Amino acid sequence: MADSITLRVSRYRPESETQPTVQEYEVPLRKEWAVLDGLNYIKDHLDGTLSYRWSCRMGICGSCGMTVNGEPKLTCGTFLVDYAEGPVRVEPLHNFPVIRDLVVEIGDFMRKLPTVSPWLVAAEEPPPDGEYLQSPDQMDAYKQYSMCINCMLCYSACPVYGLDPDFLGPAAIALAQRYNLDSRDHGAHQRMDVLASAEGIWACTFVGECSTACPKDVDPAGAIQRYKLTAAMNSLKAFLLPRAAR
Amino acid sequence: MSEGVRYQEYHPRWYRPRISTFWWLHRRSYLVFVVRELSSVFVAWFVAFLLLLANAVAQGDAEYRRFLDWSASPWVIVLNVVALAFVVFHTITWLNLAPRAMVVRLRGKQVPPVLVAALNYVAWAVLSALVVWLTLG
Numbered sequence: 001m002a003d004s005i006t007l008r009v010s011r012y013r014p015e016s017e018t019q020p021t022v023q024e025y026e027v028p029l030r031k032e033w034a035v036l037d038g039l040n041y042i043k044d045h046l047d048g049t050l051s052y053r054w055s056c057r058m059g060i061c062g063s064c065g066m067t068v069n070g071e072p073k074l075t076c077g078t079f080l081v082d083y084a085e086g087p088v089r090v091e092p093l094h095n096f097p098v099i100r101d102l103v104v105e106i107g108d109f110m111r112k113l114p115t116v117s118p119w120l121v122a123a124e125e126p127p128p129d130g131e132y133l134q135s136p137d138q139m140d141a142y143k144q145y146s147m148c149i150n151c152m153l154c155y156s157a158c159p160v161y162g163l164d165p166d167f168l169g170p171a172a173i174a175l176a177q178r179y180n181l182d183s184r185d186h187g188a189h190q191r192m193d194v195l196a197s198a199e200g201i202w203a204c205t206f207v208g209e210c211s212t213a214c215p216k217d218v219d220p221a222g223a224i225q226r227y228k229l230t231a232a233m234n235s236l237k238a239f240l241l242p243r244a245a246r
Numbered sequence: 247m248s249e250g251v252r253y254q255e256y257h258p259r260w261y262r263p264r265i266s267t268f269w270w271l272h273r274r275s276y277l278v279f280v281v282r283e284l285s286s287v288f289v290a291w292f293v294a295f296l297l298l299l300a301n302a303v304a305q306g307d308a309e310y311r312r313f314l315d316w317s318a319s320p321w322v323i324v325l326n327v328v329a330l331a332f333v334v335f336h337t338i339t340w341l342n343l344a345p346r347a348m349v350v351r352l353r354g355k356q357v358p359p360v361l362v363a364a365l366n367y368v369a370w371a372v373l374s375a376l377v378v379w380l381t382l383g
Contacts, residue, residue: 012261014259014260014261015259018261019261020261070272070273094263097257097260097261097262098260098261098262098263099260105257105260135354137354137355138354140356141351159265159269159270159276162265162269163265163269205279205283206279206343207275207276207279208275208279208343209273209275209276212275219346221346222346222347222349225343225346225347226346226347226348226349228347229347229348
């Protein structure tokens with residue numbers, strides 16, 4: 001195994017450049033080093049001006065998503081040895097505006113997220129004195145969708161979001177489903193108007209790349225298709241039984 | 247987010263990459279997706295072909311013969327063979343995706359996705375066999 005590997009890192013310095021350029025760095029190639037360790041080595045030893053986001057280094061904070069050799073990846077869980085002999089291309093996440101180097105602007109996602117009410121909506125009657133009880137089967141119904149870490153790799157992988165930035169997007173819809181399928185939640189009706197809109201589930205054409213990219217196996221594509229079925233059944237029920245309460 | 251903070255819709259210093267018209271050629275999965283979408287055109291063609299056949303049958307024997315002759319012309323055969331390939335591709339990809347949309351729970355437990363897909367394939371085989379039996383039987 002070679003003892004070093006080349007990282008071809010996308011740089012964008014808005015104060016002096018109008019578009020990104022590529023800069024090459026030689027970093028040590030160690031078995032236990034992830035791409036993020038390579039970037040940290042650059043920052044600490046080679047070039048302190050490189051900007052990127054990271055925090056936990058253990059695939060839970062969702063900060064270090066970047067495009068590695070064309071694929072959206074969490075750089076803390078993507079190992080340099082898997083790309084030996086290199087070079088490894090490191091670019092910012094696709095489908096987002098680039099603020100600087102590898103840092104993207106995520107305000108669009110942050111604005112969309114609360115529109116799906118991603119919290120438990122209580123029933124009208126007051127909550128019980130104790131805790132809400134839930135069986136393992138009831139928890140199993142939504143647990144997969146609760147694993148989302150908001151890393152936005154799914155938005156980066158989604159060509160629909162790239163072409164139509166108004167699309168609500170995979171993670172927001174999967175998170176809405178996480179609450180819709182929770183036995184303690186009563187907010188499915190209030191989420192429906194946002195989810196079943198043209199910019200919601202119906203914009204999705206089921207490319208399926210969001211689920212491929214997801215580092216937590218959330219399967220947002222599956223969540224969206226399931227909700228399409230739910231929304232279609234609701235429309236059918238409303239058509240057949242117009243006087244039934246929503 | 248505090249009330250005072252507002253993001254600008256357009257920020258001159260952010261770099262906004264343009265998406266190439268040929269984005270769907272950049273990745274195999276994108277290409278498969280576009281081919282799957284394109285296959286809908288051939289599904290529509292088979293519907294049109296079936297309607298033309300039904301119309302010819304309704305018009306009587308002579309019209310039906312004329313339709314059969316037209317169907318036997320080389321370009322219609324080539325078109326139908328290509329359409330069949332696309333429709334089979336459409337069906338297989340559709341049935342493979344079915345368990346993602348249909349999550350069936352029985353007595354609180356999820357029915358395995360493989361079983362949901364398998365039942366779809368069985369239904370496809372049974373219906374196809376029924377059509378063959380009706381046509382040739």
